[in-house]
Amino acid sequence: MSQPTCVIYDRLSRLFAEEAPDHRIAACKAYAEQRGWKVVHVATDTNVSGASKLEDRPGMREVLSWLPRVDFVVAAKLDRYARSVLEFQRLLDAAKSTKTTIITADGVVSPENASIIINVLAAFAEYERDMIKSRITDSKKHFRSRGNHLGGLAPYGYAVSGPINNKRWVIDESAASVLRDCADKLINHGGSLTGLARELNERGVLPPADHARQRDGRKLRNQRWHSTTLRDVLYTPALRGWQVQAVPGEKRGALTNQPVLDAEGKPVSGGPEILSAETWSAVRAIIDGKSKGRGSERTGKALLLHVALCSECNGPMYRQRRAVNGKDYSTYVCRNGVGKRGIHKPNVIIARHLEELVTADYLKRFGSFALMRWAEPDGSAVLQLSEVTGQIERLAGNLAQLDPNGTAARVVIGQLTSLEKRQAELAAEADHAEGRWVSTDNTIATEWEQRDEEGRRGLLADLGARLVIRPATPGAPKRFDPERATLTYSGPSWWQDLNPAEAALVDIAREEELSDQFAV
Structure with a gap:
């Protein structure tokens, strides 16, 4: 065997x-x-x-x-x-x-x-x-309800402090100042996520992961800021000092996380706020408004892109950059008038002179005006309302499985009563919150000097600038002719007391009106 x-x-x-x-x-x-x-x-x-x-x-x-x-x-x-x-x-x-x-x-x-x-x-x-x-699980739930840090890195802008089992967020001022500065440039100075990320890299500001490594004395990985990195650290509810958690069924991330709510439906504080409710709401509104999916149109850096229009087809004039011996010979061109497949006669104009014309006219008309910005209401009420509603639905589902005369059912009914009261308060707060125009404490001329081309293009759009370019007269001298350009403004949205959504509808109506005129 x-x-x-x-x-x-x-x-x-x-x-x-x-x-x-x-x-x-x-x-x-x-x-x-x-x-x-x-x-x-x-x-x-x-x-x-x-x-x-x-x-x-x-x-x-x-x-x-x-x-x-x-x-x-x-x-x-x-x-x-x-x-x-x-x-x-x-x-x-x-x-x-x-x-x-x-x-x-x-x-x-x-x-x-x-x-x-x-x-x-x-x-x-x-x-x-x-x-x-x-x-x-019970331990994490307990510490989360107290606003304690549960482990890992704190959100960018915060550091962790306190004894074991009672750790909380404290403001990391060097990182928090970066967030406040970026929020201010986004809201008040026409900044973009891409431009701000580039500026942070040029200044040598460490991105979140490397900043934490430097603070803890660990080896750096030489990482860089990207627009998505900046978007995430500005978008998260953690900037309000709130503990955050993943939405059930969603992958954990800055764009989908929601505040942790207590039994009464209020956000659980993990530390002091870095951005106020109004500032954070305005930043999120700007980020939401500028987000674009794949295949959608993306703007370049030309000052008059989507401001300058061709009189022949109402299409956009694009800036063709060209320099010879250090001199700028760039032009704005309508693509529909180029080459054998062009649908109308060529429409080309010298870019430098055209931009100088628009700049001078714009600042003469509006330079002394106070620049206003649209302040959205605090969006936290809507976020909390969504989470409270979810809690009510989950508890109601559990209640159906319990003995209606049992202790557990009475406890659940008490929780439901508190949550429904909070739900009504949040619904009323969300329904009555209104946006408003507020001053940036700067004149338009001051802002113009401080902004890059992308930011200046935003100022032109804010005042509804439309520049119609006509083709040159055959046989005319090949020099800049200001008579070929017709510059109009629909006026600042705050003059008309419009919120941004209503202003966009006015812009669409104006474009349709211009299109009808060109068709004639």
């Missing part, structure tokens, strides 16, 4: 990564020797959870490959195999198909009692794992 064979398996969990597996393997070898079994292979998994799938463990994959060729698999204890009944049952099924027996060296599971005791003990392993998971 041939000697029985066995494979030894050991798993080391992440929780006890400092513990060496040698003594457990030695115990398995001693057990096999006592039984007269030949050890043909030793397989180990290090830093692997007992709840992970069998096929996700390198060592366990080795065990599975040996099953058809051995009589037994030996581990020091049952929990070394798995802490999930489902995964352990899969291992048993695989072993049963090859007539292999699963054994533990501590004697709890032996060849004599394996078929009876294994499933019972596996259930206890699953129960232990569920208890650990429950304790961790």
Whole structure:
């Protein structure tokens, strides 16, 4: 009769990564020797959870490959195999198909009692794992409700301070000042995420991850700011000092996270606010308004792009950049009048002179005006309303499963009453919140001097600038003719007391009117 064979398996969990597996393997070898079994292979998994799938463990994959060729698999204890009944049952099924027996060296599971005791003990392993998971979940819920930091990096603009089990966010002033400056430039000075990210890189300002590494004395990775990085750190509700969490069913991210709410539906504070409600709301409105999907039209850097229009087709005039011997010979050109496929006669005009004409006229008319900006109402009421409504729906679903006369049902009904009251308050707040025009404390001329071409183009758009260019008269001298340009303004939106959405409708109507005129 041939000697029985066995494979030894050991798993080391992440929780006890400092513990060496040698003594457990030695115990398995001693057990096999006592039984007269030949050890043909030793397989180990290090830093692997007992709840992970069998096929996700390198060592366990080795065990599975040996099953058809051995009589037994030996581990020091049952929990070394798995802490999930489902995964352990899969291992048993695989072993049963090859007539292999699963054994533990501590004697709890032996060849004599394996078929009876294994499933019972596996259930206890699953129960232990569920208890650990429950304790961790309850602990996180408790600390989150107190506004404590739960681990990992704090949001950009904050650092973590305080004793263990009572850590909170404190403002990291060097990072917070970057956020405040970027918010101000976005709201009041026509800045863009791309331009601000470029400026931060040029100034040598470290992006969030490297900033945290420098603060903690760790090695930098030489990362850079990107427009999406800046968007995320300005968009998150954490800037209001609120704890945040992922929306159920959504991937965790700055654009989808929502504030953590207490039992009354109010945001849980994790630290002091960096941006006020009005400023944060205005930043989010600007970011939402400027977001574009794939394939959508994107603006360039020319001052008069989408301001200068061709009189022949009402299409945009594009700036063609050209320099000769250091001199600027750039032009604005309508593409519909270029080449053999052009649908009308050429329409080209010198860019430098045209931009100087528009700049002088614009500043003469509006330079002394106070620049206004549209302040959106605090959007936090809408965010909180959405989360409170979700909580009500979840509790209502749970209530249907409870005994209507039981203690649990009374507790849930009390929570629902509080949440419904808060829901009504938030709905009223969201319905009655109104935007308004507020002064930036700067004149239009001052802003014009401070902005780049992209920002100046925004100022032109704010006042409804429209520049219609006519083709040159055949045989006319090849020099700049200001009579070819007709510049009009629909006027500042705040004159008409329009909010941005209404102003956009006015712009559309004006474009349609111009289109009808050109068609004639």
